[in-house]
Amino acid sequence: MIEDIASMDRALREVFFDRYPAEAIPLLEQMDESGAAGLLEDIPVGKSIRLWEGLSPEFGVQLLKQLPPDYITGLLEKLDPNRAAGFLRGMDRQSREAALASLGGRVKEDLRRATAYPEDSAGALMDTRIMYFRPGMTVGEALDLLRKRAERTYRKLYTVDGDNRIRGVLEIEELAIADHETVLAELERLDPVIVDAMADREELVELFEKYRMTDLPVVDFERRLIGVVRYHVLVGAALEENSADLQTMVGASKDERALSPAFFATKKRLPWLHVNLVTAFIAASVVGIFESTIAQVTALAILMPVVAGESGNTGQQALAVTMRGLALKEIYPRMWKKVLFKEFSVGLMNGTVIALVTAAAVFAWSTSSALALIIALAMLISIIIATVVGAAIPMLLTVLGQDPAQSSSIFLTTVTDIAGFFSFLGIATLFLALL
Numbered sequence: 001m002i003e004d005i006a007s008m009d010r011a012l013r014e015v016f017f018d019r020y021p022a023e024a025i026p027l028l029e030q031m032d033e034s035g036a037a038g039l040l041e042d043i044p045v046g047k048s049i050r051l052w053e054g055l056s057p058e059f060g061v062q063l064l065k066q067l068p069p070d071y072i073t074g075l076l077e078k079l080d081p082n083r084a085a086g087f088l089r090g091m092d093r094q095s096r097e098a099a100l101a102s103l104g105g106r107v108k109e110d111l112r113r114a115t116a117y118p119e120d121s122a123g124a125l126m127d128t129r130i131m132y133f134r135p136g137m138t139v140g141e142a143l144d145l146l147r148k149r150a151e152r153t154y155r156k157l158y159t160v161d162g163d164n165r166i167r168g169v170l171e172i173e174e175l176a177i178a179d180h181e182t183v184l185a186e187l188e189r190l191d192p193v194i195v196d197a198m199a200d201r202e203e204l205v206e207l208f209e210k211y212r213m214t215d216l217p218v219v220d221f222e223r224r225l226i227g228v229v230r231y232h233v234l235v236g237a238a239l240e241e242n243s244a245d246l247q248t249m250v251g252a253s254k255d256e257r258a259l260s261p262a263f264f265a266t267k268k269r270l271p272w273l274h275v276n277l278v279t280a281f282i283a284a285s286v287v288g289i290f291e292s293t294i295a296q297v298t299a300l301a302i303l304m305p306v307v308a309g310e311s312g313n314t315g316q317q318a319l320a321v322t323m324r325g326l327a328l329k330e331i332y333p334r335m336w337k338k339v340l341f342k343e344f345s346v347g348l349m350n351g352t353v354i355a356l357v358t359a360a361a362v363f364a365w366s367t368s369s370a371l372a373l374i375i376a377l378a379m380l381i382s383i384i385i386a387t388v389v390g391a392a393i394p395m396l397l398t399v400l401g402q403d404p405a406q407s408s409s410i411f412l413t414t415v416t417d418i419a420g421f422f423s424f425l426g427i428a429t430l431f432l433a434l435l
Helices: 001-017 021-029 033-040 045-054 057-064 070-077 081-090 093-099 105-115 139-148 172-177 203-212 231-249 260-289 291-296 299-327 331-368 369-399 408-428
Strands: 156-160 168-170 215-219 225-230
Touching: 001 021, 001 045, 001 408, 021 045, 021 057, 033 057, 033 299, 045 070, 057 081, 070 081, 070 093, 081 093, 081 105, 093 105, 105 299, 105 408, 139 408, 168 172, 168 215, 203 215, 203 231, 215 231, 225 231, 260 408, 291 408, 299 331, 299 369, 299 408, 331 369, 331 408, 369 408
Parallel strands: none
Antiparallel strands: 156 168, 215 225
16 A cells, blocks of 8 residues: 555656646755655656756756766756756766766767856856746745755846746845745846856956946856856956966966976977067167267166166056957957057157156256257157057057967067167267267
8 A cells, every 4th residue: 555655656746747847846946955856866857857957057956966876867868958057067076077977978078068168258157056036936935945045145036937048137135125925026127137158258347347237147049047147256257367468468378377387387488588589689789770879978878778668668558558448348459540549649748748857867967968858859759659559569469360468568578678779879879969
C-alpha cells in the first residue's frame, strides 16, 4: 500500500511538472532547495525539462547542488544551451568544469560557446545570480523569497513573463512600504532600461551615465533576463583597463603583472624599448644639427630640458583627454577638425602664459633679454605643437584601426622632444648675434 501511494505521488508530480510548469515554478521557488530537490530527483529529466527552463538561475544553481551528478548531466544534455548556460554561469569554476566534463564532446562545446562572452562585454561583466519575480506574486511572497536568500543583497527586483522575458522593475524600498497583499504587477514599472549581453563597455558607460543607474539588467537575443551589470563592477573593470592602458602607452604589455616572470616581462618590453631608442636617436640628431650653437652659448644646453619637458607635459594632457573622449564616445575621428582647433586654442593660451613666466624666470637668472625672448618663443611654439599632436595621435590610431593607447606616449614624446629642441635651438641660431 505504501509503495502504491509513493508511486501515485510520483506520477502526480510528474504530470504536474510536465504539464503545468508555470504553476509549479512559483511553488518550488518558495521552498528551500533541499525540499524542492526531493520532489524532482525521482522524476525523469524529460518530464521536468519545461520546469527547468523557467526557473530562476540563482534558485536553479542552488537546486542543482542538492541533486546527484547523473541528474545534472542528463539535464544539461536536454536543456537548450542558452538556458543551461544560465545555470552554468552561476556555478563556481570547479562545479562548472565537473559538470562539463561529464558531457559528450558536441554538447560540451555548445555549452562552452553559450557561456563565453567577449572580454568587456555586458555578458562578461554581469552578475548571473539573479532571482526571477513573477507579476502575479504578492508583496508578501516576494519578501518571503528575499528572506530565504538573505545572503544576497538586492537593490532592484525584476519581473519576468512566462518565457522569462524581462517585464518590469521594482525598487526594494517599494516592497518595504507596500501592503503584503498587493501583487507585484501593480507596483512594477514596465519596459525598464536593458542592455544586450553582447554590448561593449562603452555602451554600458553611456547607459549608466544617461540614466544614473546602479544596476543594469542584461538580456539575451530573445530578451530573456540572464544577469545584471553592477555599476561598481563596471567601474572596477574600467580602472583595470585604464591601468592596462597606462602600461601600453609606455610600451609595456597588458598581459604583464607586477610579479610576472622576468623573462616574460623582458620579452614584452624589449621591442618597444628598441622603438624608443630609435626615436631618441632621432631627437638627438636634431640637437646635433645645432652643435655649434650650443658650443657658443652653453646656457642653451641647460635650458633645453625645460622646453622639452613642458611641451611633453602639455602633450600628455591633450592625449589623456582625447583618449577618454574616444573611449566614452564623446568624440569621433570625423570630428578631428573641431578637436584639433580646440587643442590649438588651449595650446595658444597655455603657451602664452607659460612663455611669459618662463621668460621672466630666465631673465632673472641670466639677465639676458635675448635669451628670455628666445625661450619664450620656443615655449609658445612647442606647447602649441604638443597639444595638437597629443590630440591627433589617438585619433589617427583609431582611424588606422589600432588601439589608441598602444605606445602613444612613445610617439608623443618623440614629437614633443623634436619640436622643443628644434624650436628652441633653431630660434637661438637665428638670434645668435644677440646672445
